[in-house]
Amino acid sequence: MTDHDLTRAADWLRLADRVCVLTGAGVSAESGVPTFRAADGLWEGHAIEDVASPGGWDRDPDLVWQFYNARRENVGTVRPNPGHHALVELERRWGDRFTLVTQNVDGLHRDAGSRNLLEIHGSLRRTRCLGCRAVADRGLDPLGPAPRCPDCGGRLRPDIVWFGEALPEDVWEPALEAAYGCDVLLVVGTSAVVHPAASLIPVAKRRRHPAAKVVEVNLTETEASRLADIGLYGPSGVVLPKLVERLGS
Numbered sequence: 001m002t003d004h005d006l007t008r009a010a011d012w013l014r015l016a017d018r019v020c021v022l023t024g025a026g027v028s029a030e031s032g033v034p035t036f037r038a039a040d041g042l043w044e045g046h047a048i049e050d051v052a053s054p055g056g057w058d059r060d061p062d063l064v065w066q067f068y069n070a071r072r073e074n075v076g077t078v079r080p081n082p083g084h085h086a087l088v089e090l091e092r093r094w095g096d097r098f099t100l101v102t103q104n105v106d107g108l109h110r111d112a113g114s115r116n117l118l119e120i121h122g123s124l125r126r127t128r129c130l131g132c133r134a135v136a137d138r139g140l141d142p143l144g145p146a147p148r149c150p151d152c153g154g155r156l157r158p159d160i161v162w163f164g165e166a167l168p169e170d171v172w173e174p175a176l177e178a179a180y181g182c183d184v185l186l187v188v189g190t191s192a193v194v195h196p197a198a199s200l201i202p203v204a205k206r207r208r209h210p211a212a213k214v215v216e217v218n219l220t221e222t223e224a225s226r227l228a229d230i231g232l233y234g235p236s237g238v239v240l241p242k243l244v245e246r247l248g249s
C-alpha cells in the first residue's frame, strides 16, 4: 500500500456523502478467528456441506451443533481488533449515512460498537427454534449437543444462513440499498467468492453517476480486485486505522 493510495482513498472518503462497508473473515482474522479459505478446503476439519448446509443438518444435527459450539467457544476467547474499532469511528463520523454489511457471524463488529450493522449471514450468538420459530440471542455460552427451545421444546438451530439458503430479506434488502446508494464502498477482508454477498460490489459500481468508488482492503488480490478503483494491501487491523488517521479530524 503506497502513501499516495492511502491519500487518494482518504480523499474519496472525505468527499463521500454515503459510505458502505462490506466485511469478511479477514477482518476477524486479525482477532485470531480462522478464515474459511483454509488451504485444504476443509473448515475446522469438516466438509462445508456437512456442517453449514441444510443437508448436513438433516443428516447429523449433533455434528452441526458440535461444529457451531466449537466456533462459539473460540469466538468467546477473542476480542475486536483495531480494524473493528476503525469501522466504529467511520460510523461515528457518518452516522446514519454509514452502513456496515458483514458476512461474519462472530458478532465482533457489534462487540466493538458498530450499530448500523447488517449481519447478512446471521450470527453465532443467535438460535432459531424449528418449532415456534423464536429467534433468541444466547450469547456465546455452550448450548450442548442438541439444544431445545425453552418455550416450546422444539429443536434449536443456529440462526445462520447456510449454503443453499436464502439471505433474510430484512437484512439483504437494506444491504442492496446501502451498496446502491453509497459514494464509497470499502470491501474489507473478503475473498468475494460467496454470493450473493459479493454481488454488492458490482451493485455499487452500477449506481447513478458518479459510480461509487470501490476501495479494497485485503492481504492479496481477490475476485473483487478487478472492480476496485484502488487496493490497499496489508492487514486490515493496520490499514483501516491508517485510513481513518489519514482522513484527519
Ligand code: BV8
Binding pocket: 023, 024, 025, 026, 027, 029, 030, 035, 036, 037, 038, 052, 103, 104, 105, 121, 160, 161, 162, 163, 164, 165, 166, 167, 188, 189, 190, 191, 192, 193, 194, 195, 196, 217, 218, 219, 220, 222, 234, 235, 236, 237
Ligand atoms: C444462496 C454462514 C440460493 C455459515 C456463510 C457457484 C457459483 C456462485 C455461487 C454458488 C455456486 N454454487 C453455489 C453457490 C451459492 C453459494 C456460494 O456463493 N457458494 C460459494 C462457495 C461459491 N451461496 C449460497 O449458498 C448462499 N445462498 O445462494 O441461496 C437461494 C436463493 C433463494 C432461495 C433459496 C436459495 C448462502 C451463502 C451464505 C453461506 N453462509 N456463512 C457459517 O459461517 O457457519 S458464508 C461463509 O463463507 C462466511 O460467512 C463467509 O461469508 C464466507 C467466506 O467468505 P469470506 O468472509 O470472504 O472469507 P474467506 O476466508 O473466503 O476470505 C478471507 C479473506 O480475507 C481473503 O481474501 C484473505 O486474503 C483476507 N484476509 C485474511 N487475513 C486478512 C485478510 N485481509 C485483511 N487482513 C487480514 N489479516
Ligand code: ZN
Binding pocket: 129, 130, 131, 132, 133, 134, 149, 150, 151, 152, 153, 154
Ligand atoms: Zn420454540
